[in-house]
Amino acid sequence: MLITSRFWLIFATLIMLAGCSSTSDRYRMSHDAYPSHPPNMATIENAHPHVEPLSRAGNQDYSVNGQRYRVWRGIKHYQQIGMASWYGLKFHGHRTSNGEIYDMYSMSAANKHLPLPSYVRVTNLANQKSVIVRVNDRGPFHSKRIIDLSYAAAYKLGMLASGTTKVEVTLIDPSAPKKVAIAPIDNKNSLSIVQTDNFYVQLLAFKDTATANQQQRLLKQKGYPTVVVQADNWQKLRLGPYSSRKLAEQAKTTMRQGQYKDAFIVTIEHTN
Template identity: 55%
Template structure:
């Protein structure tokens, strides 16, 4: 990743804290790397744009390395061209700028000045591939780079192989729905945890996870009637779904992912 030096900043009590400092006390490894045994991310869907209020943390103007950054107050129609980089294992499991947990297998990204959270369409102009990510972090603070992609997003855009890529980003504007139409405006989400041909094991896992996480769980069967899948949900709120996904991965199910219904 060309010795990527990504810095994540968290605004807490009016102070800007460096989220990706070089201190070995904060991170287990010094240089950022991809996972040792990369999983396929082809099944991971794009982030689903929906209205979310801006976070209390991570949305104040800040100064870093002597440069002043002002958060964009009106991002409608915002586009930008430049280079994309990515960040992975070093920051996996650590806090992002708005206090969420960075998950390198989720479709997220870091940007210096877009409000958090924002939904952005990213197009790799080197190969024409595009995807949608949810901005929940600050960075990258490297000349010429405009966005730092999660490992999953970078894989989808084929940025992992090259380390960086020329991209164009475009903000996807979301509006607050009228309250009585809220349920119709938002899709529902489920988390697929695991799959197996052994129905008894899948049902046991479904019950155990439902009890441990205090969420609804169920078993789905594929069209071939042979593969049984464990699902959690459905959830109405994408942010709550992400938090549940983080809990699932803490329990050891690193390949779990979110699906929209």
């Protein structure tokens, strides 16, 4: 009985130490940093706004360093000009304020007040480059900054070297009516105004068409619905279309468990 008790005491101590170690991993880096071997950033697309429920975590008023912050609820319109910063390797792989895992290669951001998740358009006023990001984290807790961008978003805005830049942030309301394209469908000038959203999982992007087609054939042999989309001289290999984001999320998870570690979801509006 004594041996058993000592065993469980040692085991519990080891577990506690392991837990403390994993919690402190985030702070082993005294300063944030660039990734040493980033993927091809040219293939990363904007976040695609869509209606989704608020996260269970991160949507209550909170305090940081003695400062109280209020979460805006039911907000539909927001536009502000101020300073943006970015965060990268130090926080990569750790939980965001709404419980998701921070991926510095995703088009995401942190804001002190917006509901989680929210979608915003961020424009770099120095060069007029613009991105759409999904807000899923809290920060930056700096009095003169209004948004903290992922490494990918900062790359797209051309602000990695400067670290901060002046931006305009505009809230996107995914529930607002979408513009519907109207086009003739026959010689009698009948009109088509039916629009649907389809979800895809982007796996890889290639400059070489033959390589993209080869990968597509391999996936089709395994029963996956695939398409190759040409955009900006890139051949983008995608799974889909899927009729719901839930199905696309399941496919993305499966792909990330295999060789497609950077798979992400793309929402495409189709007009028929």
